[in-house]
Amino acid sequence: MRSTSSAQKTAAVSRKKRNLRFVRSRNAQLRRSANVVCYWKDNQLIYHNYLSGVRIAASPLCTLILDFFGRWRRPAELIKSLSRFSASSVLREVGRLCRLSLLEERGKEHPRSGSMRAWAAWSPEASFFHFATKDVKYRLESEMSRHELKQEIRVHPQPAFFKRYRDAADMPLPPVPQARESEFVRTVYERRTWREFSRGQLPLEKLAQLLGMTWGVTGYVEVDLLGRVPLKTSPSGGARHPGEVYVAALKVQGLREGLYHYCGDVHRLERIREAPMRRRTQAYLSGQWWYADAAAVFLMTAVFPRNSWKYGYSRAYRSVLLDAGHLCQTFCLTATWLGLAPFCTMALSDSLIESDLGIDGITESVLYAAGVGLRARGGGEEFCPGGREMKPVKCSTGANDR
Numbered sequence: 001m002r003s004t005s006s007a008q009k010t011a012a013v014s015r016k017k018r019n020l021r022f023v024r025s026r027n028a029q030l031r032r033s034a035n036v037v038c039y040w041k042d043n044q045l046i047y048h049n050y051l052s053g054v055r056i057a058a059s060p061l062c063t064l065i066l067d068f069f070g071r072w073r074r075p076a077e078l079i080k081s082l083s084r085f086s087a088s089s090v091l092r093e094v095g096r097l098c099r100l101s102l103l104e105e106r107g108k109e110h111p112r113s114g115s116m117r118a119w120a121a122w123s124p125e126a127s128f129f130h131f132a133t134k135d136v137k138y139r140l141e142s143e144m145s146r147h148e149l150k151q152e153i154r155v156h157p158q159p160a161f162f163k164r165y166r167d168a169a170d171m172p173l174p175p176v177p178q179a180r181e182s183e184f185v186r187t188v189y190e191r192r193t194w195r196e197f198s199r200g201q202l203p204l205e206k207l208a209q210l211l212g213m214t215w216g217v218t219g220y221v222e223v224d225l226l227g228r229v230p231l232k233t234s235p236s237g238g239a240r241h242p243g244e245v246y247v248a249a250l251k252v253q254g255l256r257e258g259l260y261h262y263c264g265d266v267h268r269l270e271r272i273r274e275a276p277m278r279r280r281t282q283a284y285l286s287g288q289w290w291y292a293d294a295a296a297v298f299l300m301t302a303v304f305p306r307n308s309w310k311y312g313y314s315r316a317y318r319s320v321l322l323d324a325g326h327l328c329q330t331f332c333l334t335a336t337w338l339g340l341a342p343f344c345t346m347a348l349s350d351s352l353i354e355s356d357l358g359i360d361g362i363t364e365s366v367l368y369a370a371g372v373g374l375r376a377r378g379g380g381e382e383f384c385p386g387g388r389e390m391k392p393v394k395c396s397t398g399a400n401d402r
């Protein structure tokens with residue numbers, strides 16, 4: 001048996017040979033990945049490829065290398081320009097940066113880097129935020145012990161919910177409308193996040209109403225140069241309507257369990273896959289078991305080029321997120337009006353959802369989810385649709401008096 005040090009020597013030699021082969025290879029051209037940003041965190045300079053998720057602490061050598069490969073260049077040129085470093089240390093670092101996806105080799109680019117062109121106009125601000133915050137592992141609140149929560153509140157008391165100007169003139173306002181005054185007012189006050197449901201099936205008509213009233217096209221307008229653009233019940237920045245919606249049908253009468261895409265222009269569903277959805281949906285919602293009895297979950301995605309094509313500045317990313325919020329509120333109000341139990345969540349397993357929907361997660365990505373179930377029968381005054389940990393309290397504006 002070979003000794004450890006001789007095995008280590010052999011490994012080092014073969015690594016060196018690999019590095020040399022890599023540099024001498026006629027076609028080896030390298031470039032810094034377009035998805036790398038750097039920033040200071042905890043007093044360390046970090047290079048972060050937000051598409052692959054890799055972060056490394058920067059060193060002077062890796063900084064020089066990443067700077068050098070701003071365009072396609074050969075490692076041999078780098079060795080010449082960094083003559084104060086040994087060729088083997090430079091090559092070792094180049095090999096490491098390639099393996100870590102901070103450098104890419106021509107012809108062997110990240111399979112998704114082509115689609116990233118759709119984000120070029122919004123990079124790095126919006127793309128960094130979007131991709132670096134995907135697939136976050138959530139710690140369900142219930143897993144945080146009361147003790148931990150108490151500690152946290154003691155160390156960091158929560159900020160005040162309301163703001164006052166101490167010296168400002170105080171002007172009382174006329175009263176807010178009462179729920180009994182109209183169906184609209186009642187619906188607005190009645191909307192709640194539900195986390196308990198009865199086990200019944202959602203009628204197909206109600207699913208269709210929810211889809212049509214939230215994501216259906218309600219009309220078109222003719223816009224100079226752009227032609228006909230769609231309108232929906234929610235506003236959309238520039239009427240670009242980047243949102244698409246997919247239904248995870250769990251318990252819908254007359255609809256097989258599975259995943260569907262809604263075509264808002266013609267009010268139809270397209271079946272993407274037929275499959276048991278209960279456990280899958282729980283995984284989509286990062287394990288939130290309290291939504292397991294929902295009848296349908298609506299996965300909201302955005303097709304970014306619809307907006308970036310027109311608005312070539314990163315602030316436009318905000319409008320995509322805001323649009324999703326508008327759609328979700330319309331959904332929740334519609335569900336409330338239909339006597340259903342709506343909810344919304346942004347704790348999602350993005351990549352799992354995107355893979356099941358067959359979308360690339362770059363030009364189209366999931367943002368938000370809403371869902372609906374049949375209302376659980378309330379257990380009297382104390383019943384709170386939001387879950388057992390919440391207790392209803394009267395509102396001093398009188399808005400929720402029934």
Ligand SMILES: Cc1cc2nc3c(=O)[nH]c(=O)nc-3n(C[C@H](O)[C@H](O)[C@H](O)COP(=O)(O)O)c2cc1C
Binds near residue numbers: 191195344
């Ligand atoms: C952007 C957003 C994300 C949310 N994410 C979750 C979530 O992940 N899980 C959940 O149970 N509720 C979620 N909610 C629901 C809120 O917890 C709920 O709106 C809040 O407790 C207030 O209750 P209400 O909706 O009944 O007024 C989310 C709401 C919003 C607007």
